[in-house]
Amino acid sequence: MPELPEVETIRADLATSCVSKRITKIQISASRIARKQDSPDEINEAAEGRAVKSINRRGKFLLFILDSNDALVLHLGMTGQLLFASGGQAEIGKHTHAVISFAGGERLLFNDARKFGQIFTAAKSQLEEELNLGPEPLSADFSKDDFALVLRRPTQIKQLMMDQRRIAGLGNIYTDEILFEAGINPVRTANSLEEHEIHRLFMTLQAVLSEAIRLRGTSISDYVDTLGRKGQMQTRHKVYGRTGQSCPRCGEDIQRIRVGGRSAHFCPSCQR
DNA sequence: AGTACGCCCTGGCCGC
DNA sequence: TGCGGCCAGGGCGTAC
Numbered sequence: 001m002p003e004l005p006e007v008e009t010i011r012a013d014l015a016t017s018c019v020s021k022r023i024t025k026i027q028i029s030a031s032r033i034a035r036k037q038d039s040p041d042e043i044n045e046a047a048e049g050r051a052v053k054s055i056n057r058r059g060k061f062l063l064f065i066l067d068s069n070d071a072l073v074l075h076l077g078m079t080g081q082l083l084f085a086s087g088g089q090a091e092i093g094k095h096t097h098a099v100i101s102f103a104g105g106e107r108l109l110f111n112d113a114r115k116f117g118q119i120f121t122a123a124k125s126q127l128e129e130e131l132n133l134g135p136e137p138l139s140a141d142f143s144k145d146d147f148a149l150v151l152r153r154p155t156q157i158k159q160l161m162m163d164q165r166r167i168a169g170l171g172n173i174y175t176d177e178i179l180f181e182a183g184i185n186p187v188r189t190a191n192s193l194e195e196h197e198i199h200r201l202f203m204t205l206q207a208v209l210s211e212a213i214r215l216r217g218t219s220i221s222d223y224v225d226t227l228g229r230k231g232q233m234q235t236r237h238k239v240y241g242r243t244g245q246s247c248p249r250c251g252e253d254i255q256r257i258r259v260g261g262r263s264a265h266f267c268p269s270c271q272r
Numbered sequence: 273a274g275t276a277c278g279c280c281c282t283g284g285c286c287g288c
Numbered sequence: 289t290g291c292g293g294c295c296a297g298g299g300c301g302t303a304c
Contacts, residue, residue, distance in 0.1 A: 115280080116298060
């Protein structure tokens with residue numbers, strides 16, 4: 001489940017392997033992953049013959065900035081993988097739904113078993129409007145005051161943190177881990193947090209995401225980097241996927257409940 | 273406007 | 289061993 005740290009790991013890989021390369025073709029075989037208003041042909045037309053100026057990330061979206069000043073935008077959904085193949089290492093498989101070919105013969109294969117991923121193009125100047133995302137939690141511009149403002153609503157904190165329009169990049173795994181580190185119960189309403197709790201949540205938000213990037217992401221389910229390598233953050237999870245196991249801080253059993261239609265893992269004794 | 277909820281999709285797992 | 293049924297969840301469309 002690629003969230004901010006996984007997408008950031010892939011972004012850094014692509015910055016090394018794809019920047020300044022020229023796209024010769026984008027073949028999309030599962031039209032479902034092309035966003036509704038774009039057809040596979042339109043995406044290919046926008047990218048064909050264009051060089052990749054830079055690779056950026058916004059929330060969970062990967063942005064290939066092209067020399068036309070359009071952006072090729074990719075979202076990996078839940079099971080998406082972007083595999084870089086300079087020779088024959090990565091083979092086109094049953095779940096390869098798009099192939100981006102470069103002038104040097106390299107290819108990027110977009111695999112996605114569940115087809116929740118998305119690919120589309122947008123004018124660079126329109127990106128912010130189209131993506132409609134909240135602030136980047138690791139941006140230098142993102143202050144504790146900004147965060148406090150985001151929290152000023154009566155939504156459950158877990159749901160709010162996963163709402164991409166409020167804060168960009170967090171999914172189910174990292175919200176659970178962050179809330180655990182911050183000692184905050186996932187069902188608390190955001191506007192019930194006290195000043196010291198907001199401070200702690202702000203600090204742990206950055207700490208957990210930074211550690212996850214350093215460990216190249218969480219590999220449970222399908223996530224791998226562009227060379228097919230797993231991340232290591234899953235070895236540090238304290239609550240996610242640990243239902244019934246003991247809390248590393250107090251020994252109490254980790255519980256799993258439903259919050260906003262998603263599972264939330266937490267320690268009922270440490271998280272108040 | 274905000275919030276709630278069901279749907280998409282398929283592999284993996286559980287129970288029979 | 290096979291198979292039906294259910295679960296995982298990011299984001300979006302629809303309903304309220």
